[in-house]
Amino acid sequence: MASSESSARLPQIIEAAAQCFQERGYLAATLNDIATSVQLQKPTLYHYVKNKNELLFLVLQGTVETYNHALEEVSASSLNPTAKLRRAISQHISLQLEHPGTVTLFRDVEELEKPYRNEIRLALKRYRELLQAIVREGIAQGEFANRDPSMTALFILGAINFVHRWYRPHGPQSILEIAQFYGDSLLMTLRGVDPPV
Amino acid sequence: MASSESSARLPQIIEAAAQCFQERGYLAATLNDIATSVQLQKPTLYHYVKNKNELLFLVLQGTVETYNHALEEVSASSLNPTAKLRRAISQHISLQLEHPGTVTLFRDVEELEKPYRNEIRLALKRYRELLQAIVREGIAQGEFANRDPSMTALFILGAINFVHRWYRPHGPQSILEIAQFYGDSLLMTLRGVDPPV
Amino acid sequence: MASSESSARLPQIIEAAAQCFQERGYLAATLNDIATSVQLQKPTLYHYVKNKNELLFLVLQGTVETYNHALEEVSASSLNPTAKLRRAISQHISLQLEHPGTVTLFRDVEELEKPYRNEIRLALKRYRELLQAIVREGIAQGEFANRDPSMTALFILGAINFVHRWYRPHGPQSILEIAQFYGDSLLMTLRGVDPPV
Amino acid sequence: MASSESSARLPQIIEAAAQCFQERGYLAATLNDIATSVQLQKPTLYHYVKNKNELLFLVLQGTVETYNHALEEVSASSLNPTAKLRRAISQHISLQLEHPGTVTLFRDVEELEKPYRNEIRLALKRYRELLQAIVREGIAQGEFANRDPSMTALFILGAINFVHRWYRPHGPQSILEIAQFYGDSLLMTLRGVDPPV
């Protein structure tokens, strides 16, 4: 009996979709590709999903959830702001390079149809706010310089979101080293006092 | 009579394409959209361009050139590294928010076919190297701390490339303020000495 | 326990099908619609019916039977031809506006596959012939003018079959008034003389 | 040069569509059938038509127009009501048996999408009203008995619309004979007196 493997088809499909979307982009990826990669026929996907667009939604939903859960855990921890930020950065970079939905999340959100898009955007906003809260906490406790927390959060996000664009699995830097470098760099910015000339 | 205006048809087409690609993405944009927006019929585009893909290439080529020219000028100037970096950052952000090809450049390079893609990638590499050179110069002259120049350049690029994702024309920060903030932030990172705990 | 209700499943299905076919047409109606409206799943229908087409057949079969039974009763009665025709017309119109399979019978017979179609056509022919027989009887007894009984029957059928296309439940005329009007009109034609009382 | 034949592709397509719709019904007919029957490929149809639904609209529009023009001409003529009605009936039946869009008009109007449907329904209403006007005129001039003109018009329409359901090109009655029979029958009804000569 193949009951043990057939038990969770939808997650498999979502993962396959994430892979396809990541490799070729949402628009270029075809339902055929996705179906084939889970050994199904195209129409069978419609037993699990209403739409190609819903498939995108499910991929992105799972992905943001993963990111948000991770960041929430850090936020709720008893670490000091500096340590929280280091962990947040490190986690974010690791997830980015390992979670197959990441690229799609950064690139294809705009392809989501109305109600889906709003939900994902909300989740993304939540992530930014969690990050911002850590920044604020650091400022309040005197660990970080008193600069615009909103722009600071966006500055951090930009820097770390870019890693997947140049990271190569067997390149000169390990994920750990990258995380260390980015942590150092961003903390210097955050602690920095007088703006240099 | 009309020869003087018709001679500039290709640039118009490229600009229209840049607009369409930026708004809807390379794949979603149709030749029809582009043709219509320059008051031509779809097949007429083939008198100016071999391909939809070549059109993408031309858009991206023009865009990287603009970026590279701007950065080369800064590099060749007699400013000190700190000032050069400030200018580079400022220029980059301004261009990004004003040049219509930027988003396409960041998002759709992968859609380019082989020979085109290589050329654009080369140009992008050139841009990174120019930036890296400034970093190296700053380290050599003692203005910047001695940290990996390659990763530093990528760090900078990530941070500043992200601006267009959240900038809103009538938002709370002006382009100038953003440039100032990013310049400050990045210079703090670059000058920073002791790695924070 | 539940055997008494489950034994009547097929009639329920046929009725649901009649409803769906009437509202959306045979081709547009889906097995899913039908199944759902009797709280079953699509494949379950195949326990009761061989085919979507058989379902159509069953709907139409039940419908023509109803019509034929009603007309046979009238034919067999001891009324005079004039009275028979009045009753036939009245019944036909009432059935048409109340029996859910009627529209499908008029519109979708052609969708029936070969053997089914023939059977239904035969039943429809029987109905025409019963009507024709009344006409003939009326001519023989001098109540109706001597005109082609076949065309006369078709003339009658056309007139009364059209009622459902314009009748509105809360419109200006009641079913009774309509039946009266059509009875008067057709009898005038048949008698070829003054309008009957 | 084949310029003389290629001049009017759209009318050809509409006619082919009318044929296909009539034979198989709007839903069952495929764009492929239609395209093939005018020796085109399926996508080529989209140069001439926005939609399959628009194609249906064009077919029906042409058809109602034909009917309405014919009836308007009769209405505007100087014939007396009785003669007008005879002509109207005769024309209607002829058109019905010859114009390929008729069956589709009677059966598939409901498949039209919103704005199209309204337009066709309006045209159909116009036809009914023209017919009704003749009835009214006849009553006013004492040629017809004084009975509900609206129901009378619907009675007439039902009777004559049914002809195409039983007419066979080489059947026992010619179109002319049928028209004569229906004219006689309906006038008897309308006059409520002896059969006309």
Place this chain on the structure above:
DNA sequence: AATGAATGAGCCTTCATTCAT
């Protein structure tokens, strides 16, 4: 009896591209 899973067939539609004019 009932159904979740799966699919083959097929349809409408879009679009980049070609070609004759």
Place this chain on the structure above:
DNA sequence: AATGAATGAAGGCTCATTCAT
């Protein structure tokens, strides 16, 4: 230079139907 006509390729989606459970 410009375009109307035409098309090949392909994609998303629907649905009746089958089958194992």
